[in-house]
Amino acid sequence: MCLGVPAKILETGDGAAVVELGGVRREISVMLVDDVSVGEWVIVHAGFAIEKLSEEEAEQTLALFREIAGADESRNR
């Protein structure tokens, strides 16, 4: 129930948007987020987008992961 899940916006409309969730297309409310556009990622909880996902921040975290994995490889060498 408290499970927020990432989903990609497929269509936008008036206060609503269509996303794909678990293989099913679903209309969600976007009243809690500033205008979303097709292709953006949002976190959906109980039928509402609660926030957008920042691709830039996601890339930064992934870069940190690569650094950690890389650092450990060199340490073990």
Added chain:
Amino acid sequence: MKYIDDFRDPATAKALIERIRRDAGDAPVRLMEVCGTHTVAIARGGIRPLLSGAVTMLSGPGCPVCVTPDGYIDAAIALGRDRGALLASFGDMLRVPGKSSSLEKEKGTGLEVRVVYSPLDAVTLAAATPDREVVFLGVGFETTAPAIGGAIKTAAVRGVRNFSVLSSVRTIPEAMGVLASDPDVRIEGFLCPAHVSVVIGTDAYRPVAETYGIPCVVAGFEPLDILLGISMLLRQKKEGVARVENEYSRVATSSGNRKAQELIRDVFVPCDTGWRGIGVIPGSGLRIADRYAPFDAEKKLGIPVVFAQEKTACRCGDVLKGKILPVDCPLFGKACVPEEPYGPCMVSSEGSCAAYYKYGAL
């Protein structure tokens, strides 16, 4: 899928586990994952055994189903039975035990309960059945609060007058404060819930970190998020600091979702509320504001939620406070199994006892 699989890389997981083991020191560090979704992700990812000896993960009170008091279930049943309301609920509420029954048992004998995915679906249901009062069972934390508030506002705007909410919405930081100050629990770091934090902002934990000197890290729900979150907590401990850090910066910000916060402030007012197994925590509840009284099922239909400390052999309270692990409960796996739960932590798929049962008593 991008942004999901990327956070599951096994090589990085291995590196993080090594880093955590190096940083942990001698005695296992006692960390609490506050949220039920973390509990499940940790169990499903098999993270507990990977960290054994270095880190003990305690499961916290972050499952609304688990902490909803039996008086709430009793009130919901009375709304259906005595007031003829059509109940609309998230699915995982159905098997939660009340004092003598559950919604599921009552459903078998004629109580009308519809499972909905979103509170908005309950408004739609009300609009479609104008001759019946539709009561949405509004449980959850700050993640669900804006959705419930959004449904109430939508009903108000659309003039749907046969819709109301039985509110048992709770806020997390107050509960963390209670656990942080409990000398029996001895929490050394909080893995803070990802999606609650998306709404309230990571700054909301600063009082917990500063008042109790306990490091807080907001972490996402993928395996690497959790491992990095744990590693960040250990680094703080090693440095002897206690601050709030954000591993989940791809979604959560320091100030949170202001639109959602405004909506919560508009529709709800903070109140004291009872948590199953824990007791009353001052200021940890959200009741419906007087200006939305026509949508408050307790006021509208005259059936209040009465909180009383449960008298039961279930040790959920101690599980939720991190005092015992589910396996330490004498009923675990015996009188209490997911098919026939004795206590609420075994009911919901994200309850601690259910997670331990399903993924092995780790």
